[in-house]
Amino acid sequence: MNAVSSVATPAQALEVALLQFNPVVGDLQGNARAIIEGSRQAYANGARLVVTPEMALCGYPPEDLLLRPAFMAACDDAVGQIAQALADLPDLHLVLGHPRTGPGDDVRTRSWSVPRHLNAASLIRGGQLVASYAKRELPNYQVFDERRYFVSGREAGLGPVVVDVLGWRVGLLVCEDAWFDEPAQSAMAQGAQALVVLNASPFHAGKRAEREGRMGDRARQLGLPLVYAHMVGGQDEVVFDGASFAVDAQGRVAARAPSFEVAILSVSLQPGGQVRGALAPALSPEAEIWAALVCGVRDYVGKNGFPGAIIGLSGGIDSALVLAIAVDALGADKVRTVMMPSPYTADISWIDARDMADRLGVQHDEIAIAPMFEDFNKSLAPLFVGRKEDTTEENIQARIRGTLLMALSNKTGAIVLTTGNKSEMATGYCTLYGDMAGGFAVTKDLAKTLVYRLSRWRNAQALEAGHVEPIPERIITRPPSAELRPDQKDQDSLPEYDVLDAILERYMELDQSIDEIIAAGFDRADVDKVTRLIKINEYKRRQAPVGIRITHRAFGRDWRYPITSRFRA
Numbered sequence: 001m002n003a004v005s006s007v008a009t010p011a012q013a014l015e016v017a018l019l020q021f022n023p024v025v026g027d028l029q030g031n032a033r034a035i036i037e038g039s040r041q042a043y044a045n046g047a048r049l050v051v052t053p054e055m056a057l058c059g060y061p062p063e064d065l066l067l068r069p070a071f072m073a074a075c076d077d078a079v080g081q082i083a084q085a086l087a088d089l090p091d092l093h094l095v096l097g098h099p100r101t102g103p104g105d106d107v108r109t110r111s112w113s114v115p116r117h118l119n120a121a122s123l124i125r126g127g128q129l130v131a132s133y134a135k136r137e138l139p140n141y142q143v144f145d146e147r148r149y150f151v152s153g154r155e156a157g158l159g160p161v162v163v164d165v166l167g168w169r170v171g172l173l174v175c176e177d178a179w180f181d182e183p184a185q186s187a188m189a190q191g192a193q194a195l196v197v198l199n200a201s202p203f204h205a206g207k208r209a210e211r212e213g214r215m216g217d218r219a220r221q222l223g224l225p226l227v228y229a230h231m232v233g234g235q236d237e238v239v240f241d242g243a244s245f246a247v248d249a250q251g252r253v254a255a256r257a258p259s260f261e262v263a264i265l266s267v268s269l270q271p272g273g274q275v276r277g278a279l280a281p282a283l284s285p286e287a288e289i290w291a292a293l294v295c296g297v298r299d300y301v302g303k304n305g306f307p308g309a310i311i312g313l314s315g316g317i318d319s320a321l322v323l324a325i326a327v328d329a330l331g332a333d334k335v336r337t338v339m340m341p342s343p344y345t346a347d348i349s350w351i352d353a354r355d356m357a358d359r360l361g362v363q364h365d366e367i368a369i370a371p372m373f374e375d376f377n378k379s380l381a382p383l384f385v386g387r388k389e390d391t392t393e394e395n396i397q398a399r400i401r402g403t404l405l406m407a408l409s410n411k412t413g414a415i416v417l418t419t420g421n422k423s424e425m426a427t428g429y430c431t432l433y434g435d436m437a438g439g440f441a442v443t444k445d446l447a448k449t450l451v452y453r454l455s456r457w458r459n460a461q462a463l464e465a466g467h468v469e470p471i472p473e474r475i476i477t478r479p480p481s482a483e484l485r486p487d488q489k490d491q492d493s494l495p496e497y498d499v500l501d502a503i504l505e506r507y508m509e510l511d512q513s514i515d516e517i518i519a520a521g522f523d524r525a526d527v528d529k530v531t532r533l534i535k536i537n538e539y540k541r542r543q544a545p546v547g548i549r550i551t552h553r554a555f556g557r558d559w560r561y562p563i564t565s566r567f568r569a
Contacts, residue, residue: 017042022233025059053231057098060200087127133161135174160186202238220251234299249273260291286457296548297329308334308414315349332361398434415439423448428537444547445554447501
């Protein structure tokens with residue numbers, strides 16, 4: 001049976017603003033300014049309850065910064081600065097997400113291995129911090145590692161927090177709390193008439209719909225409206241998609257902010273549990289992933305102060321997609337491409353790379369690596385006597401290219417964007433210190449089949465807008481090849497990509513066993529080959545650059561397998 005609130009209905013509407021903004025981890029002063037300015041703007045527009053995302057003050061995830069006493073002290077100071085800066089707005093109620101030192105904790109003497117910090121949502125009013133809620137459900141799965149840093153509000157002996165806001169009783173929750181029954185039910189038991197949820201929920205494909213569905217169920221079960229303030233922006237390998245929203249007491253999404261944009265969502269909570277507000281359209285699956293990739297590149301490059309990006313453009317599908325993403329993220333004037341043909345590079349690769357660079361208007365250079373390759377071979381010939389050519393010579397070509405790209409990066413300050421995909425990272429179809437050399441792996445979490453799908457989608461978007469297709473059609477339709485030996489094709493070494501990617505998804509993302517995958521109809525030889533390659537190439541992935549996570553399980557924070565292991569099931 002659904003629990004429905006029996007608390008008296010408020011007499012008037014409550015105007016709420018959800019501050020969907022893009023913090024920079026550790027930039028406490030910059031984040032505080034954004035919160036103050038957003039709060040003032042929202043107040044001028046009529047809001048009296050303003051809600052930030054989870055950990056908005058310091059950015060999320062701050063990771064081991066939380067173990068530094070100086071960081072926690074600076075966070076406490078910044079909370080006080082925000083409170084004082086808004087003290088002249090006495091009827092403004094700001095719910096701020098920030099880390100807070102737990103009761104009885106002394107960060108000067110505590111061992112880092114016994115965390116006592118709280119993931120807090122605090123109410124600031126009249127220049128004072130008047131109430132503070134501590135997150136009760138601490139996630140420790142996928143990319144989350146919150147039990148390393150925080151103690152649950154429940155374990156700290158802290159109860160639910162319901163605050164009075166202009167005649168409304170508002171229950172505070174932080175992210176994971178709203179996915180479990182107890183925190184919300186406890187807030188309702190304390191008289192909550194609406195739920196306010198602060199969030200920093202990393203994006204993966206399909207997450208927005210899942211999030212809205214679960215929050216709709218929560219609101220409907222309790223008979224309470226719910227507002228959900230969500231972070232936006234990129235932080236290392238994770239991105240946050242925004243799309244803050246509100247659901248009414250019947251569980252219907254009644255307001256939504258745009259995805260992947262800084263915004264202030266105005267929401268009016270009405271007596272009786274109704275909600276009014278603007279409803280931004282939901283993005284298609286391809287548009288959502290594209291926006292996540294663009295956001296990840298823009299923020300990694302921008303927040304880390306790189307003046308631009310460099311891409312090794314081969315005339316193949318992977319580098320073409322990375323180039324299209326980079327130009328959408330940074331603008332053509334901040335992207336440079338370099339074609340580095342070897343003796344095995346087909347003429348059409350030269351032609352298509354030049355064509356794409358021209359279409360997108362980026363600086364394009366060409367450096368022939370044949371002379372360097374010959375010099376390497378001559379130098380190594382006395383040591384290779386009696387040995388046939390093999391992948392060694394193929395890898396030398398890739399490493400020459402990596403060296404050239406990194407030299408340009410060192411000289412100009414621009415970051416090298418690598419072009420490998422998830423299928424290649426899984427199977428080791430990539431070269432250490434070669435095509436893996438670079439600072440940021442844009443398509444690291446895209447299976448090869450998704451690389452093609454997104455390329456076709458981006459071209460279709462360009463045509464629909466009346467623009468030229470950014471990716472030449474031949475790049476999409478020609479068989480993929482690393483072009484490191486005569487007439488080379490990817491499928492000389494790997495199963496067809498639709499088969500490989502399906503096995504990869506089942507084994508790596510869904511944790512199915514080899515026998516389960518074979519029972520699903522896949523050929524045993526293909527399954528054995530793909531899973532073996534996944535296992536023996538862990539050492540390569542440990543040395544790969546960080547890249548953007550767009551699935552619920554990527555090679556990164558949420559894939560932690562030993563390099564040395566003999567488990568084979």
